[in-house]
Structure formats: structure tokens, C-alpha cells
Amino acid sequence: MSNELEYLSRRVAAGKLNRRDFLGRAAALGVAATFANSLLASAAKAEGPVKGGILRAGMQGGAATDSLDPASWSSQVPYFFGRQWGEQLVQISPEGEPKPALAEEWGASDDAKTWTFKIRKGVQFHDGKEMTPADVVATIERHSDEKAKSGALGLMGGIASVKADGQNVVFELKDANADLPFLLDDYHLMIQPNGGKDKPDAGIGTGPYKVTVNEAGVRLGAEKFANYWRDDRGFADQIEIIVINDATARTSALQGGQVDIINRVEPKIVELIKRVPGVVIRNVAGRGHYVFIAHCNTAPFDNNDLRLALKYALDREEMLQKILMGYGSLGNDTPINKAYPLFTEMEQRKFDPEKAAFHYKKSGHSGSVLLRTSDVAFPGAVDAAQLYQQSAAKAGITLEVKREPGDGYWSEVWNKQPFSASYWGGRPTQDQMYSTAYYSKAEWNDTRFQREDFDKMLLAARSELDPAKRKQIYADMGQIVRDEGGVITPMFNDFIDATSAKVGGWVDDGNQEMMGGYALSKCWLNA
């Protein structure tokens, strides 16, 4: 059977291609309709959980320096592993909705300042103790404590107090926030016994898998937790993560059958991998995006005409095709795309050398513009900067590209130098994205975008419980950033993972790579 057909039939089974289109494509490939129909039936039948076995992932993003303490997580492997052994109060679904996890339900006061979460009863930690509201409170306290050095500290800033009240946990916020449930999905906020205050890196949580092997940067393993509370996760008896930072080694491990799932398939080899029998590419649009960031308060970038010139001088289509091989979507000079809730479509900005030249002239700037880039800014950032240089030249703008060492790029260049390449992983909500990088007082306002009216709109949207009104505010904010901000967004990148054809249960989840981080819990191995 041709790989093309096999691929198409799976697309139909996953609901991505309709039957009629499938039969048409099959006919084009010279396949009889009866055979094509039987193929469809077998593809559909294969979908249904199978228990048992060892499900293995080969992943980039782990190092010998990793720890099991959720507060310390900042790279892929530790928090992906965390998603299998730990759980938060709320988890965001593949559709982007907050869904109950360790909290059964929740509600906000009318002013969105007081939130009450009802904690699930009868959930056990891996050490046999029952999870209680006190553990939840202790977890939030630990991550709010500056001494804990938690990566979630920034998110905790808005919380005034947390208290247990019977089976409930009550959050009092300093300012109204309609998005609190989204914040509580953060991967650092795994509920631990006594909040992990006693032994933060014990690796004990309530998740479907119980940690058995912890060799940081090499191998992580876990076995099914017998008393796990839900039955729609944890199908394999054991899971294993092998850290494979080399892209070629990762691919060959999948082909050789040593692992079943890998992350970060490089866009340039996707077309080749697709042709390998028994391997399936799983790509999904996410919120991550590549950016060129100009500081709005530093000359010459303090001139909006120059920023507009730079925006029009970027050939996004070309960059998407050449850097991401089309595995992504066009950026529109905002950090927001359709993967966000409450998104409003705006006119797509296009490469327009004439407009670029017009604004460039109007800005009065002369001489070259220095753009700093590095291999670590985003995959292909050096090539992307050179493409940018060429397209800008067509508009008569001279970009000088400076390649910075990857070592120290995040501490010495990003958020320090006035014009540089970077990336953002995206956030679950528009509020979080804007609060993190576009609010005047945000630490990571890496475009130095400081506008009082924008800040006010951000705060208004945050406390607005009416979705229609919120959507309108976000639409206006998007327009401001697009036309006056310092961010130049060429594209949003897809998450590209790959699995063996034996892996069942995969659903597209754009929250994070590897099925939003739940691949090992939600997938199974077909015999």
C-alpha cells in the first residue's frame, strides 16, 4: 500500500479529510474504490485504546542538569515528564478550554477577584496519601515564595491570598482576572504533597504514571499508577523518555523502532520522513512564533515609520516557505494568531517594497540598520536574517546582519540590544501573552512597547467577564500592536512531532508539542 494512501486514510479517520475527497485522491493514485473503502474501514477500526506495553519517547530538550522539582523546569523534557507524573488543578484541553483536573469545578465572584475551586476528593498521591486542599494551598504558596525560585513566580504575582475552605480552595486576587483557570494550568503548578515544601524534587504527584527511573538528561521512566483516578489516560504499563538531543539520532531511533514518538522533527526533513514506511508526521499549528524585535524607545526604532518600513520590507511568505518549509502560518506583526481564544482576524500584512520605501523615506533614517541574530534565536534564525536582508534591500533598506554566539544570547543580546531575532513559545491566553511581553511594566517587554492606553485596555479586558466585549478589546489591542508595535512577526511555527504508525490515540493539540505534553499519557500502542 502506498504511503500516501496510508497517510490519507489516517487523515480521514482523524476527521481531517472527508471521505469523498479521500476517494477522489485514491482514484488519482490509481486505486480501485472498493480497495480504498476497505482501507478506510481498517483505519477507522484501529482507533480504540489498547492497554499495556511500554511507550517510549525520544526527545530533544533534556540535560544532565534537569531536576524533578517543578519550580525549576524550563526545558522540554523535565516538564513533559512532569505532565505524566503530576497534575494541576486545571488542564487546558486540545481545543484551548480550561478543563477540570484536580479541581472538579470553579467559579468567580462578579468582580472576578475571588475565585473558588472545589478540589476533587479521593485522589491519591503516589506515596499513598490522599490529596487535600491543604496540599493545593501549600503548592501555590511555595511557587509564590520568592525563595523557591519558581519559574511560575511571575504568574503568582497577582494572587493576594490562598486559603482552604473545607473541600474548596479560595483565591483572592489583587486585581480582577477572568483568566485565572488558564494560569493554573501552568506546568510548574503540579500539586505535590505539602506543596513540595519538604522535598521539592521527590517526583511524587497524582498523575497516571509513577516515577521509577530518574537519570537526568539520559533516561526517565515511570510505571502506571495503580490507583489513578481517571480511566481515559495511562494506557501503557510503562513509559520511558530517552533524551536524544541530536536530530538525526532522534529520527533514526524512531525508524529503528527504539522509540515510538519523537519531538522536533526539523522542517527541512519532514518531506523525507513522510516517505519512510511506518512513520507518521504529526504537525499542529501552535502559538509559538518567531520574531524580530525592535525597541520602541531606542533610536532609530523609536520612529514608527521606520518600524513600519521594516514590517513592509519583510517577505513573510518566502520566509515561511524557506525556513519552515511551509510548516507554519504567516505572522501579522502581533503575537496572537487563531490558536488563541477570542481571536479576531486582521488584514494580512504583505511584503510591499514600495510602502516600505515610502515609510523609510518618511522616517528620515539613513545608513544601515543593525540586526542581531544567532542560531539559538530560533531554528534557522541566521538564514532568516539573511532573507530579511535581501528583501529589505529591494526596498532600499540596508540591513546589517550580525551573528552573535549562541552562548549567552539570552542574557546578553535578547531584551538588551535594540534589534534582534528571538522567539516566543506563546501563552494559553491573549491576556497572558500581552501581560508577559507588551505590558509597560513587564520584565520581558522585549520591544519596549510602553503605552498607557494599551495598558488600560489590557487591564480592562482582564477583568471583563463578557466574552464579546473582551473580544472587541483584544481586537483593538491587536490592531495597535500590529500598526505601532516593535514586534515584527514573520511566522508562527507548527509543532512537528513524529510517531510510529503503531501509536494510537493521537489528537492534535496546539498547546505544546507532543500533544500538549500529554502524548505518553493519552496515547497507546496498537499491537
Added chain:
Amino acid sequence: MSSPILKLIAQRVALGLLLLLAVSVLIFAGTQILPGDVAQSILGQSATPQALANLREELGLNAPAYVRYFRWLGGVLTGDLGTALSSRQDIATAIGGRLWNTLFLAFWAAIVSIPLAIILGLLAVRYRNGWIDKTISGLALASTSLPEFFVGYLLVYFFAVKWQIFPGISTVYDGMPFLERMKAIALPATALTLVVLAHMMRMTRAAILNVMQSAYIETAELKGLSPFEIIRKHAFPNAIAPVINVVMLNLAFLIVGVVVIEVIFVYPGMGQYLVDHVAKRDVPVVQAVGLIFAAVYIGLNIIADIAAIVANPRLRHPK
């Protein structure tokens, strides 16, 4: 054995220790001028200034450099390598496992490559300038000229992906059965063998050929000894010093220089461990590993020196 040899050996060892001390200063200085900051690297892009300040304070990064050097040196001399900044693990324990893995791989690569290189070298000399010599030299040179990652990928492509005989991922762990462990390291050990083979083989060949010009070899030939006898009894013992030297150099490479092979085969050895910690600016670990690597290099070179001294009859039997 007489005193001049002991004296020579004592001199070498003392020199080695002095060198190691100098290297420790260099390593410490080197880690100080790395760009970036440990706290920032540990907490990543998502660190707030407050969290950074807290971490710096806790890690003792605010003390002057020379104070930290002597603190560190004192620790090393008493066998305490400190704690990793990033994972809070005891460095000596963590390194122990990795060092064992590295030595395990190096040992098997050496067991295969050293005898093979010497035998091939002897064969090449015996049939010098004939097709056997040329084939051996040609193949060995070719395998060395290819970059090691390419050799590694070729092996993975054929043995792991195409024929699926050996695993392409060489993850080993404690308690792994011996045979499985051997199977896991088959490909990296082969790759390493191919990388170091030619150097040792060519050196053996050259050293013996050099001796073969001597008058006493001619005498041996005239006595009617077979070519192999001549090489074994008369040429090889006199060529042993340079051969030992090159063998030791390659042994050192097998222990400290295999990070590329480790990455390709995902082998949990010292190289990968070092790179991970350099990336995180985990200075104590970088210093400890650097020191161990330096000690291995210096130690093996001392052994080579001593072996050369002992192998030299003029030094062994002074007048």
C-alpha cells in the same frame, strides 16, 4: 631496577602534579570568563530579577574569584568536588556513574583497536609496498579522514535503521545485563575503533620501518630468520617506545574526546555531561570534569614516558 630510573619516574610524576595544578588555575580562570551568568542560565528565559538575585546569593557567586578558587582547590584536595549548582546533586557521585560509562566504552574500543592496529601495522611492514600494505593503509586512512559523526551516521544507517542488527541509541543504565550493554555499545565502540585505528597503525608501521633500516636487521636477515621472526624479535621491541606513545595518546582521546560520538549514539558518558553543564554555566561541574580530563591526559602521558624509559635498555642498564 636501579635508582636513576626511579629518580626519572619521580621527576615525571612531580612534574605531572605541578602541571595539574597549573591546569586547575587555567580551568578556573577559563570558567570565569565564560559569557553569561549561572543564575540566568539555570532559570532560563523565564527568570525574574528577584529570583535571579536570590539564586546568586544562594550559590555564593558574590564572593571574589580568588576566594572561590582556593575554596574549590581545598575541596578537590580533600576529595570533595562540591555540588552541582543546577541539580543540587553531589558532583562526585554523578561523575562516578558517567566516568564508569566512559571508561567502559573506551576500554572496549581500546581492546579492539589497539591489538588490531598493531597487528595491521606489523602486517603492513611484512608486506610493505605490496597490495596488502596499500589496502590496509588506504582503508585505515579513509576511515580516519571521514569525520567521526559521518562514520557514526553511516553505522547507524546500516546497522540500526536498515538491517536493525544493533540499536542506534546506546543508552546504558545501572543493572543492565552485560550482554545487552555490549550490544548497546557495539556501534559507538566500532565508530571509535575506526577513528583511532589509522593513527596507531600508521605509527606502528613507521616506527618499525625505521628500525628495519638498521644494520642488525640485516644481520638477522643474513642469519636466515623469517621476516615475521625478524619483526617480532628484533624490530618491534626496539620500536616500542613511539608505539606506546601513540597508543597512550589515542587512549586519552578515547576517554576525553568522544563527545561527538556520545551525542550521536546518545551514550551517557562524561562528554555529554560536560557539555550539558557548560550550557547551564554549572561552573563547579565544568571545573571538576575539566580537572579529571586533564588528570587523565597527564596521567596517560606520564605512563607513556615511563614505559618509554623502561623500554629503553640504555636507561634500564646504566653503566
